[in-house]
Amino acid sequence: xxxxxxxxxxxxxxxxxxxxxxxxxxxxxxxxxxxxxxxxxxxxxxxxxxxxxxxxxxxxxxxxxxxxxxxxxxxxxxxxxxxxxxxxxxxxxxxxxxxxxxxxxxxxxxxxxxxxxxxxxxxxxxxxxxxxxxxxxxxxxxxxxxxxxxxxxxxxxxxxxxxxxxxxxxxxxxxxxxxxxxxxxxxxxxxxxxxxxxxxxxxxxxxxxxxxxxxxxxxxxxxxxxxxxxxxxxxxxxxxx
Amino acid sequence: xxxxxxxxxxxxxxxxxxxxxxxxxxxxxxxxxxxxxxxxxxxxxxxxxxxxxxxxxxxxxxxxxxxxxxxxxxxxxxxxxxxxxxxxxxxxxxxxxxxxxxxxxxxxxxxxxxxxxxxxxxxxxxxxxxxxxxxxxxxxxxxxxxxxxxxxxxxxxxxxxxxxxxxxxxxxxxxxxxxxxxxxxxxxxxxxxxxxxxxxxxxxxxxxxxxxxxxxxxxxxxxxxxxxxxxxxxxxxxxxxxxxxxxxxxxxxxxxxxxxxxxxxxxxxx
Numbered sequence: 234x235x236x237x238x239x240x241x242x243x244x245x246x247x248x249x250x251x252x253x254x255x256x257x258x259x260x261x262x263x264x265x266x267x268x269x270x271x272x273x274x275x276x277x278x279x280x281x282x283x284x285x286x287x288x289x290x291x292x293x294x295x296x297x298x299x300x301x302x303x304x305x306x307x308x309x310x311x312x313x314x315x316x317x318x319x320x321x322x323x324x325x326x327x328x329x330x331x332x333x334x335x336x337x338x339x340x341x342x343x344x345x346x347x348x349x350x351x352x353x354x355x356x357x358x359x360x361x362x363x364x365x366x367x368x369x370x371x372x373x374x375x376x377x378x379x380x381x382x383x384x385x386x387x388x389x390x391x392x393x394x395x396x397x398x399x400x401x402x403x404x405x406x407x408x409x410x411x412x413x414x415x416x417x418x419x420x421x422x423x424x425x426x427x428x429x430x431x432x433x434x435x436x437x438x439x440x441x442x443x444x445x446x447x448x449x450x451x452x453x454x455x456x457x458x459x460x461x462x463x464x465x466x467x468x469x470x471x472x473x474x
Numbered sequence: 475x476x477x478x479x480x481x482x483x484x485x486x487x488x489x490x491x492x493x494x495x496x497x498x499x500x501x502x503x504x505x506x507x508x509x510x511x512x513x514x515x516x517x518x519x520x521x522x523x524x525x526x527x528x529x530x531x532x533x534x535x536x537x538x539x540x541x542x543x544x545x546x547x548x549x550x551x552x553x554x555x556x557x558x559x560x561x562x563x564x565x566x567x568x569x570x571x572x573x574x575x576x577x578x579x580x581x582x583x584x585x586x587x588x589x590x591x592x593x594x595x596x597x598x599x600x601x602x603x604x605x606x607x608x609x610x611x612x613x614x615x616x617x618x619x620x621x622x623x624x625x626x627x628x629x630x631x632x633x634x635x636x637x638x639x640x641x642x643x644x645x646x647x648x649x650x651x652x653x654x655x656x657x658x659x660x661x662x663x664x665x666x667x668x669x670x671x672x673x674x675x676x677x678x679x680x681x682x683x684x685x686x687x688x689x690x691x692x693x694x695x696x697x698x699x700x701x702x703x704x705x706x707x708x709x710x711x712x713x714x715x716x717x718x719x720x721x722x723x724x725x726x727x728x729x730x731x732x733x734x735x736x737x738x739x740x741x742x743x744x
Contacts, residue, residue, distance in 0.1 A: 375632025
């Protein structure tokens, strides 16, 4: 036809390549109400910055492929919040399908996150210091048995037989006869102590420093005894008179 | 209601089978229907002590494996007519026992209306001993007054408190009774043997009885008679006391002192 005339005309458009910074909106839900609430809150902090900004939707954090009908209200909610959806982050072939249906381009520059982004929780207030209750053991600890109080003290209100083991990260208290092994400060606490009502122990250990009793010193035998650590040396003494 | 009592010890040779036979016979003599089971598969002894070794055709294992019925395998005692013996197999090993199999036999005995089932445990803490104690309501822990037996009993008491059905269900656990056997007051007096009080203190348990050391046990075993039937023997009297205490009577302990020699014995014995 009149090709020559066309060529002579000044082109009605110019196509230029330009780079823009673009906000990404990563969706963890397709609930438009929730999205609108959240965006409105964020935008209120800096209205000029977000006013009619172009955004790119990242569907990756959803962890699934939403339907186009599901996304339309989302795009609507974003627009009502004052921003304009201009693209979908590049992702699976499903995103390409959505792009065709919704008439929104796929922006290859933005890669959809393949894994859901972990939700960042506001830092928890430090826990109020509570007392770890002692482990109470009311049955005799028999030969071959082992009782361990992790991260706390151990209270045994019965005897500990020969060949039995009682251990605690804190102190070990035995209101009965100790014939077996007692280990306090099993995780290295050097201030932990062992207490017993009648001392016939095979072995006593505090924070890894131990003493084996092949024979029991007569001043301790059958007496109420406590054991503690002073430096590298393990000390034993009668309690009371 | 059927009560299951395990007779156990950990250590061998302390008198489990003698005790099982005498307790079972003693309970039956008092009119209770009693079945006594030998759990020592491969080393069966209970039938010898009970004097029925020549009447064993079917046994515990054959019932578990379905080769015979329980009725066929239960041997009726010739002396006490409410007493039945279920012998161990001599030709199998301890792997022939299974938890389901033991449960099946005990359930069947319960359904038969037995008052007591006495389980004679093998020594050790392996499968046979475990299964003998697993379903028990009460345990008689047989201990000799010497250190290794006491230590092993302590271990068994620990297992009773943790590795039994009652303990796993958490409803009070197995009721434990300590029985001292082969007790010699003379050797206790000279300090060669631990006293009742020593054993009670170390194990932290009351004793259900003290059976004195006596040659009557060996002669009764050799003749295939439960020693509790040798009525003139102090051992029999001690076991009668144990049976009475197991049934809830409270009796003082006997035979803790060296028997005093009579006037003539002293004169003649010099």
